[in-house]
Amino acid sequence: MTDATTTTAEAETAARPWLDASLPVAERVELLLAEMTVEEKAGLLFQTMITMGEDGELAEADPVFGLPSNREFVLEKGMTHFNLLGVAPTAGAIARWHNKLQELAASTRLGIPVTISTDPRHSFTENPGAAMLAGPFSQWPDALGLAATRDAALVERFGDIARQEYTAVGIRVALHPQVDLATEPRWSRVLQTFGEDAELSGELGAAYIRGFQNGDAFGAESVSTMVKHFPGGGPQKDGEDPHFAYGREQVYPGGQFELHLKPFAAAFDAGVRQVMPYYGMPVDTEYEEVGFGFNKSVLTGLLRERFEFDGIVCTDWGLVNDAAIFGQPFPARAWGVEHLTPLERVEKILDAGADQFGGEACPELVLELVAQGRVDEQRLDVSVRRLLREKFALGLFENPFVDAEAADAIVGSAEFRAAGDAAQRASIAVLSNRDAVLPFTPGVKLYVEGIAPEVAAAYGEVVDSPADADLAVLRLQAPFEQRATMFENFFHAGSLEFSGDVVAHVAEVAAAVPTVVDVFLDRPAILGPVVEAASAVAGNWGASAAALLDVLSGAAPAGGRLPFDIPSSMAAVEASRPDVPFDTADPLFRFGHGLTL
Template identity: 80%
Template structure:
């Protein structure tokens, strides 16, 4: 019970009585909430930890206020955790202090902590975080390369245990968009190009995170980006104004809904609509977070979805991103004021404003009559229900002393390592693979001490029996650091990179391992190298286990690899497998 509640004799605290139904508890609490307390529910923004598990004073560079300001002054209680800590116990200790802060407020509504993915190999503050203390798995494209729903559910179950150990109760994932536009900047966190596979793995992901029955041990999943974010014009990302349009020249809008249907059937709790705006469809040409035809007509009415809908980040106000001055992603409604955008989002059927942290604007809209308090109550019920069903009112705290023994433990890391090996796909092989243990190895992109466990490391291709080069798929450099986190543009490798592969390959049988976050134009690499391998997040040891034949090569491509950029440019971005005469087909992968 909060300190304020203990002295407020008029407060009906029966909402804390677990013997009552969730609906009863929601109504008892909601009936006592002030407008300010209701408004605080509607905002989910980034929050940071202090060092050593302490509360934070915020981060002015990223426009993040102090923990106390958010929870006590603004009455907010939904936060996306930005960054990590070296130790899980520090994350857990911070979480408990934040819950103590929430308990000190009048109603003591507990905080819900959410997160972008944090179990893999990429660091994009707009999409994912380094694993840190958590077990490290392939990216979702790599999970898709295993084509194994049981493996994906096992991953999600382990991630659930690690999240709950530190107090994270909402996953801002899975991302079940279809990678139908080869240039698209966000496909690394998808399950690839095939709708059936994406749906099967997305459903397994939800089951693993939410558990057999939704409750105190669950992590609620926020599936994104409804109604499918893959068909981006020229593959550009709608974080930026030049990527705002989603196009459907193949009239294939409905196809992109299939993975979401599988997630709904699996019980997915929350949805995030995409930034993009549909062009040339029956729907209004405004961003999906503002789109009533999509959120109410399609999601709420056609699919009967009554869970939480949270917009993608920064649709209302021009909140800074990583110190940039990018405007709000209010595509199609740029002319509206922030207050008008907020009204349109609520009218569309969303429940929360992602990345926004100014409840006073919503309060003013209600006080002016522009938004009714009854409309707030519709979403407030959903938001409160989730907290009750997660068991946060019964016990918002975690066992900080136990966190380090759970997060990243040996069993979880072994499962993650096995998944890394299972995801690696061998695309071509003449004679180099498997290489003999003890061979002379020329390496690039691999730590010598790791390679030395598999062979004799030499300093030049001329001395080697085999060369192993680890490279990354190409992308175009853009004007800011934040833009460059989103790999976009041409899929052609630079000439100097191709020349280097050709030079090494001329001297020694060469294996090229490509971090294939987008389906790069591999034809010139395949022509030069003795073998080409793809990974989507794998350690050097996992790679060398496969290349040496210590474990079998099992991975299969989760998308087509196009033969040329001309084929990509001629393809329809909403249609899967639409590039002419691809170099490698979806599902391709050699055994060794």
């Protein structure tokens, strides 16, 4: 470092003493907090979606998603927390955009750096309402698939690889893991959980957190994790999701509220830094019947006091203002407080104990509450301290920028992709194998559906008709009901039964040739008719066709185990209690089932 550079740095530290990295974080927080206006504090309390411009440029206003420009977010609204929307073709483009956004933040009065978060980006999930496409990142099975491996070391390795890929492009907060228990088979968010078992979910959730946060060495190389959805989003009435008004109720007919807290307790023990409460409202419990983001008895009484959690609490997206999604009106998820105005909702959320408003960009409402004397500025300081503390702990004030040239070499490297591919193979569960048709012999004549012929050609001779084949391999999606809007259909919900047409088609192919059916089990489908018709059935939670065929042909071992029960019928599902695990009568396959070939 030259003398001129040293002098400039010393002058900057003198003007902004919170930049002195030799000081304790708590002291740096107080130094910066003392300089902040109420407007700057209010901006910190909001985190919402943001888009990037083409090839790493800053984005202008986005009419499709109704988002302002990047400049308006930072310069006019004073916001410094954003959830990156969409996917870029290269890691370098994300990194360049991130650096430009940090330059924009540095130009503000106090130069508070931006924190970028993301939903999951490493999986094959087809539900963009809950996750993102992998793009340049290495590709892994979804959380249910990780659970199917039963391998905590593998899950921690995934977190470590994802951490390296995230930090390479400037993403410093993971809006995951999701440790809700999948006790209601119909729930649309099952895929992102670790399944139905509380002990396994806690063990794997903790491993996931350690991988992302760099073990005990939380700092400049870490990604802060936000565990969700406290106090457990699984017990949904009729399996409906509280993104929608018809799914707002969480019910506990089996009295298992406490069971759903167990994975969160494991996450707290693992040092998780942030928590997201769910949309749902508890019914017939000791807690107030309002959405968890508004719920003081849950956020303050349960989370802050009982569990002594002093990290960041960020609400789920869109609790305050109505919005439009894909051109359709979409009400705020203000369950139990629909009658309140947006201003009153903000007041109730702050009173409940949350620090940050997810999916919202309305700091003017906080300013109005302070101006009216309804919220004291000292209440804002409580949350601002937590939010600033995280930025300091992540090293963002020392070095907010990333190496854009290095990002392309790190993200999606051959080593990381190979690890993801191996995890895909390890997660596949073979559920039935009548007449020992598996493993099949490479070189046989294959009829395939849902598999690209050029991929199948590496395993056998691909033919156009089941009648000409030695073996058929069909890939199916677990069933779900079509709903009224595009956004609703991102959330696979409703019946778990395959249609008669699908079952008849499987039976027709199976009548002509021994048939293997692989099902993407984003929910525990009613597999009985498929198992009866097919020679063999497998389940996956995000796996390439090559990974599947490696397992089916014996090139890779079959080691996946079910992360939930497979129900025997919809009647059994409907009769089960949403909060109780393993509660469907006479399941077809039990949790942990999986054949070894």
